[in-house]
Amino acid sequence: MSKRRWRSVVAAVAITAAALVPLTTTTLTTATADPGPIADPAPEELQxxxxxxxxxxxxxxxxxPIPAPTDRRxxxxARINGLGELPDGSGRTYVPDLNGPLYLVEDGEPQVYLDVAAEFAPEFFSGRGMGSGFGYATFHPDFEDNGTFYTVHTERPGNAGPPxxxxxxPPQNPTFLHSVVTEWVADDPAADVFSGTSREVLRLGFAGQIxxxxxIDFNPTARPGAEDYGLLYLAVGDGGRGVGTGxxxxMGTPAGKILRIDxxxxxxxxxxxxxxxxxxxxxxPGALGEIYAVGMRDPHRFxxxxxxxxxxxxMFLGHIGEHAIEAVYDVQAGDNFGWGDREGKYVFDSADRCNLYPLPENDAELGFTYPVVAYDHDPPPGWPCTxxxxxxxxxxxxYRGHDLPALDGKYLFTDLVEGRVFFARESQMRRGGPEAQMYELALYDTDGTRKRMPDLTGDERADLRMGRDRSGDLYLIAKANGKIWxxxxxxxxxxxxxxxxxLEPNQVSLYDFEHPFQQDGAVEIDRGASRTYLDLVNGGEDMRVADGAHPGSNNSVQLGQVDQSAVGNDDWKAGVYDADGxxxxxxxxxxxxITVMGxxxxxxxxxxxxxxxxxPDDLYNAIGLAGVLSGDSDGHGVxxxxxxxxxxxxxxxxxxxxxxxxGESQTFAAHEDWRxxxxxxxxxxxxxxxxxxxxRMAxxxxxxxxxxxxxxxxxxxxxxxxxASGTTPRGIKIGGSFPQDTREANPCSCSMDTLQLFDKAATSREVAHQYRLMNR
Structure with a gap:
């Protein structure tokens, strides 16, 4: 990356305008001969x-949602989507819900201030697309005097009603939805229910549903008389059409930009x-004057x-990536973040959407701005990369509040799907420098019990966002159960x-049953080195139960026979299998x-x-626990x-x-009764x-x-x-016969937690240490 440059607005225009020339494949790979893909694009976060x-x-x-959705997401x-405080000294906070209501909250009690869905029915649309509906609201810094605030919502062209x-x-073609910015003026700014007038400010048409x-927001740090005071910023996505389209x-379209208007x-x-x-x-020439920064896919929150x-x-922006990179940018006037030629600080080739590539040697000449914080994510094996x-x-x-000094100077943000909360130090988030180290924050309830956000929401998809009041206090907002903390x-x-x-260097797999793959709750993420994703068979995500085995664990997996009276194959078990290994x-x-432990x-x-x-008195002659299959196994050979x-x-x-x-197996059996x-x-x-x-076995x-x-x-x-044989194991089986899934056999009516596989035979001392470690 180039060193940090302090630029005047005029210089920023000249440099960035040059970077906006569409990049060809040849340009992207200048002085770089057939660069290989980047295997691990971003460093791991630390706890x-x-x-x-x-x-x-x-x-x-x-x-x-309106209309009723088919997408489970x-x-x-309640699709509550943000939180802010009215700039009138009342202490009231406001919360938009994508499905239509704008709430004011006093003393923890929400009340509908304005029903955006009803105001724009029947055109109002929130039933498809993760961001469709009433997306955001912001109040003018002089709201106490002028009663003015702004909303953005989506409408579906062709819905019944007036044209x-x-x-x-000009909208993207074909057009799926319109995104509309509206100005509202309240008759009485102090009222708890809106009454007043409205007018349309801006309407954009998008080809996709995302x-x-x-x-939309005002810069709350700008004071009266400052150049930025009363100017409205808009984070505009690419309409889902940014790959390979330019x-x-x-510069002639507002899509994929941050706009600033008066x-x-x-x-x-x-x-x-x-x-x-x-x-x-x-x-x-050829550029829209509203554009403040360019080159974005999905600028989510700033x-x-x-x-x-x-x-x-x-100004910091959280930007949702396409393939692998979730990023935070330090936004300045005229910036170009590179999408769809760059994802984060890597080359994104629209012809190969499954990989990211190193920057070309002449990249500094192209004028792109890269993240100050970033993290990546890996799909499970076999998951389509697109x-x-x-x-x-x-x-x-x-955080710049006064009550929590340990957070001072830390930029806190979330992964909205997983519900994890991260921070990076603002002092380390430097343009042109190495990306700042990011950390994951632990979460606790007021009783001092450590929790994951899904434990608090009751849903593995937390749908978590963050809000802030005018004192700098922070809030976590979850769509999953419609709560704010x-x-x-x-x-x-x-x-x-x-x-x-x-044992740490030898841990191959670790399943704590607290990390589902977000796109399929019936898949558990392996937190060990191998990243072998596990299938929860027959019961899916319902198999995760709120019953941890040891301190620090909140969940386990429930296994067992579902219907003891009927012939069938509904037993809950888990595993992974591939006949090729x-x-x-x-x-x-x-x-x-090998060590199997849990x-x-x-x-x-x-x-x-x-x-x-x-x-009816016939019982199975085995109870399945957990193990590794052999390299030629049909599910029986282990x-x-x-x-x-x-x-x-x-x-x-x-x-x-x-x-x-x-070959032959050997069995080491306990003398003591298994019960x-x-x-x-x-x-x-x-x-x-x-x-x-x-x-030797033990x-x-x-x-x-x-x-x-x-x-x-x-x-x-x-x-x-x-x-052992040099073949790759064909899989893992947990709690019953697997991969045979045609008839029930040896189910275990049990719960399991923190299952671990190691590529060595642990010593007695190591096993004892591991038990004490987990039971602390």
């Missing part, structure tokens, strides 16, 4: 030792607003920060460790040892009734398995494994270790070795000092 204490602020009524309790007004500029006008770089002026199109003469492209002795002001992988940044705010305190949050240090499990190929709680009848038998099976006519807890694919080792309704930590070089319960015996004499593994 902060700081936590936020959240207090419930308000609960909003349930609302429905729109089926929310729609023409768009301010990426229209996201936010739209975000086209709503009190009249020299804009139709005389409904003015164009500030200080805008960077005023007078540039805010300003004013600090320092000189009162320096910075499909939404379920991550999206929502921009936030730099206020950040009321900070707390020391020790970074939880999932694995003891000596699961590539991400290659670390378990040819290994000297928490188990028996919750129902075990063993389960055999639904394949007419005899490399390493923790199970309860019949040994000499009696059920026993066992470690069962084989060293060579297709004593695994009493019903009690969490127990189990581990099984397999050393293929020596033939079982552990709550960190202590379980005495047992080998069930086969001699050397069934044909131990020769080498490791």
């Amino acid at each position: 902060s030792t700081l936590g936020l204490v959240l207090e419930e602020y308000a609960q909003f009524p349930k609302t429905e 729109l089926m929310r309790h 729609q007004d023409p768009t301010t500029y 990426h229209a006008i996201q936010q 739209i975000p770089q086209d 709503p009190a002026g009249s020299d804009g199109p139709g005389g409904t607003y003015g164009i500030p003469p200080s805008n960077p492209f005023v007078g540039t 805010s300003w920060d004013k600090q320092g002795r000189r009162g320096d002001t910075r 499909s939404d992988s379920g991550y999206a940044i929502s921009g936030g705010f730099v 206020k950040v009321v305190d900070t707390i020391s949050a020790p970074v939880p460790r999932d694995v003891t240090r000596s 699961v590539d991400t499990l290659s670390a378990l190929s040819g290994v000297d040892g 928490w188990v709680k028996m919750t129902g009848q075990n063993p389960s009734p055999n639904t394949n038998s007419a005899d 490399r390493a398995l923790l199970e309860i099976i019949e040994v000499d006519g009696e059920l026993r807890l066992v470690a069962l494994g084989r060293r060579v694919d297709g 004593t080792l695994l009493p019903r309704d009690e969490w127990v930590h189990l581990a099984a270790t397999f050393d293929y070089t020596t033939g 079982l552990y319960r709550d960190g202590e070795r379980v005495p047992g015996f080998y069930t086969k004499d001699g050397d069934p593994w044909q131990v020769d000092g080498s490791g």
